[in-house]
Amino acid sequence: MSAKHFINDATHLVNSALQALTITNPSVALDVENKIIYRRPGHAPQVSIISGGGSGHEPSFGAFVGAGLLSAGVAGTIFASPSAEQIRKAIMSRVDLEKGILVTVMNYTGDILSFGMGVEKAKASGLKVEMLVVGDDVGVGRKRSGKVGRRGIAGTVLVHKISGALAARGASLEDVYKVAKLTADNIASIGASLDHVHVPGRAAPDPNSNEGLASEEVEVGMGIHNEPGSGREVVNLPGLVTKMLKQLLDQKDEDRAYLNVNSNEVVLLINNLGGVSELEMGGITAEVVGQLEKDYNIKPVRILAGTYMTSLNGLGFSISILNVVNTNIGGPSMIQLLDDPCEAAGWTAPIRKETWEAKSTQTREDSVAVAEDTKASGLKLDPETTKTALTAGLQRVIAAEPDVTRYDTVVGDGDCGIGLKRGAEAILKMLSESKLSGDAVIDVSKVVQVVENTMDGTSGALYAIFLNSLAHSLREQSSAGEATPKVWGAALKQASESLSRYTPAQPGDRTLVDALHPFVETLTSTGNLKQAAEASRKGAEGTKGMQASLGRTVYIGGSGFEQVPDPGAWGLSEFFLGIAGLKTSEPGYEVV
Template identity: 35%
Template sequence: MTTKKLINSVDGCVDDALRGLVSVHSSLRILQGHKIVVREDVEEVKKAGKVTLLCGGGSGHEPAQAGYVGHGMLTVAVAGAVFASPPPSSILTALRYVTKLDSAGCVVVITNYTGDRLNFGLAIERAKREGLKVDSITIGEDCALTSSDRSAGRRGLAGTVLLNKICGALAEEGKSLEEIVKIGRHVTENMGTMGVSLTPCSVPGSGPTFSLGEDEMELGLGLHGEAGVKRTKIKPANEVVKMILDHMTNTSTSTHIKLKAGDKVACMVNNLGGMSLLEMNIIVGEVIKQLEERDVVVERAYCGSFMTSLEMAGLSVTILHLDETIKRCLDAKATVPAWSSPILSRDSSVRSTPLYIPIQEEEEHVKSGNSVRIPKETADMLYDMVKLSMETLISSEEDLNNLDKESGDGDCGSTLARGAKAILKELGQKEKPYLPVDTPAALALSLARIVENSMGGSSGALYSLFFTSASHSLQKDVTMTGWKEALSNGTSTIMRYGGAQPGDRTMVDALFAANSALKTSGSLSSPVQILETVVQATESAAQATASMKAQAGRASYVSADRLKNPDPGAVAVTVWFKAILDIFKNTQE
């Protein structure tokens, strides 16, 4: 059953919400055609030679992140759909708007979710390629994970707001990009967050994201309804706070925060959306009381709705170790809609209609004249490889979906098929192709653009990163050496931003196996023999994922005893490698 919500439409709710925010706060603007909110004085910031600050992510966590745009915090915020990372194209547009070639640069704050790491990473790489000065800080301060081994990583939670506040203050002081990144990373290493939920939330147009009994609560739940660490009967506020603090400081977990007598901290009690002010005041009082009972000095305390999960009735507690620099930055003036602190003032001026800034969209491209072209015969073969690979992925949709059902939401095949259909649509006829099959570097960038816009999610970002990185190697070298380097660079880029390593039960296992097979193929005499070796390696690697423990991606949150089949992403890699091999075989017959 769809949950009641007062919206105009599901598809337009994020745009309407941003418009409302900017309607109230006349110091903010929206970049036309995008879900991007910027400071009205952004040009003055750039002229002053100050570093700009960008953060973003899925909507549904309001006031984060658009509510923190303004003097003393963010320069720009990029919003995605509800609970979905924004597309790299919007992030890149925001980076271009707040950064210029000779500027002090932009610091990007990334919350540690796979989709955000991939999409923001892709935009950062493209911005760097254009000559923009950009660096990033990834925050994952979640203390809920109980495992001591490597996994998909700690989630970025309400501590992101404190990080934005500190980095924003440093930027206003005129600190360099390098200084801000160094201090920001120090902040993330000295912070922890833990949450508890009493009820689920519901995405607009849908029902509750999970279920909890009338008398149940869940400890350590994620912002999107990801499973927590424990379900218990609802307890009094003081017992709930004790459970949270005990887990956060449990030294037997790899995600705990170190806390001892005499430590000076800031604490933030964050309303996840559905808690009453009466409850929040009770909870924050208990948090401060129990920290002081541990002889911890609470020098700064914040309570309010800083990063929500729609209407979820729940809260999170963030603890941050203080030093004089961090405390100075927390106390610095910030003129933004959502930063709640007794030392801050707010501008109450409003206007009825937001002002939009028309922008000129810029398309990333590689000029064919700057890249190596290939003969028509080779271009025709490359066309056939792309065509057959996409057709095979489409025909494998159901099989890949079935594999995905045990570890995800069963849409891996559909996602890949959607991208494949979009590529076929733009490919055109062999006699007059629309895509630049005669220029491999340009083709790779075209494929990156298509999958990014058509597939969406982590898969779209992963393949877009792969093709974008591969294009660099193919710009000057389209020999076997160049293609090997393209595959190697594409794989390493996926690993860097996606966080997966060989053995983590992802598509990386198959790609890494292909790279290894190519490196040892020097003694083989023909491309067919080389590709046969590569296909055998990818198939073996994909099958081997069935017995691996998932350490990255969505499957890492699924119990290991439920994972019995090969990873669908790894299997998909074998599908398109086989298609490439078939084309080589056909040309030699």
């Protein structure tokens, strides 16, 4: 792999590339601070479509912002998801809100959690928002991908184009989401590359390491974040294409038969991962189209070949197949929507001369278009009792930090305890500086703001999503008048169900859900806080010896999980024990 770049400062590279999009397409603007490319105001109201992810996938996503495609694209640093705050700003202040918003995200944990938190925040503010997760990659089969599911790769751009065209025609949010999901469900993709890439600003690879591929090797199933594929092989182009098409289309492959092509209309997308010459892309396209007709009797009605979603300058390509099905909305077909004109620098349609001549200078400068002040719900709680219980729970979390850190050092990266302690200390500070209002929704929302500003990482995103949803669920229970244990139980259950939309974690996966689920279920069924807290601790204890299905522990391996409980579950159970006023503390686990 080459470690030579014209721009080696990754931050400057991303910022300047985003700025360039406003130069090549005068219909878009840039929120520099939040790295958001968005359509300038002045066009007819329509469903707004937002996507995004790490930088390094250009022209996705910023260069797909424009009439007939995306309304906004949110950029993270190279190969890292944007923050929830960036996404919240994009949803709430950089696009039209009148007809609703569709947020489309590729199936990567960081993207789902960050975008999910932004979506839940927007919903809690009363906005109409739908979120669609696209997973089209078949490079990693069902057995290996497990609960995480298929990664999102280049096929996602077909979802963007078709849903963007439908939104531009004035369709409702319900129909736009329906057709977008239908498109996503009928796409399969796979990539391959001759080498990994070097990220600007990082140390050059050791030439003696096994980091790169041998000169005769190709990596099949290569993703878009420089991650390894499903295997390395020595194969020529015809043999490689044969293998890739088989993984896409072989119905006998139970591990990968995601797509059943049962339509007379198929769309083929051949995507350059960034470093393949146009000449060679032509040869690849000819080989793919020839084998599709010869071996599968498939003659695509539309063939798109070019650069749509890259992995920096990846020396590879991907193949995506869309099985065109009836949209059943009484309007345009998928093909008609794909053919509709659009005005985005990254798509093949050129910018219209009318847009150049308009020389629009309009921008969106408001920090947030939707008021952030939480409206009273009328659902009452006792401020002093609540403060006392919260304080006891938070102090117990802080006291448990050494144990949680020790457990996480064995099975994770050692930051879980510090993250929980940081959040607990910040909430305690808030409680000491301002009085609770006595309105359940307002007071939970205050806690949410603290969590969002002080807790980072996966656990911070999970807690923020859960608490935002809890505030929304409590508001829906406001007719009860008082936040009784029954009301809290129902709201917590609804918030747990919302959280499950953003993480596949279930009891038994060795996550904080193993402590959360029994607490919620017991509180819902009994209304007894102490019994619920005891059930939570029992659930956390049960994670000792439980092999992880999700999270960093999956990649670390080893036998550490046999020695200690899940750190996140243990920390959460400590909080529940504290708010329930239970003083007993079981001995910690020894780390061998």
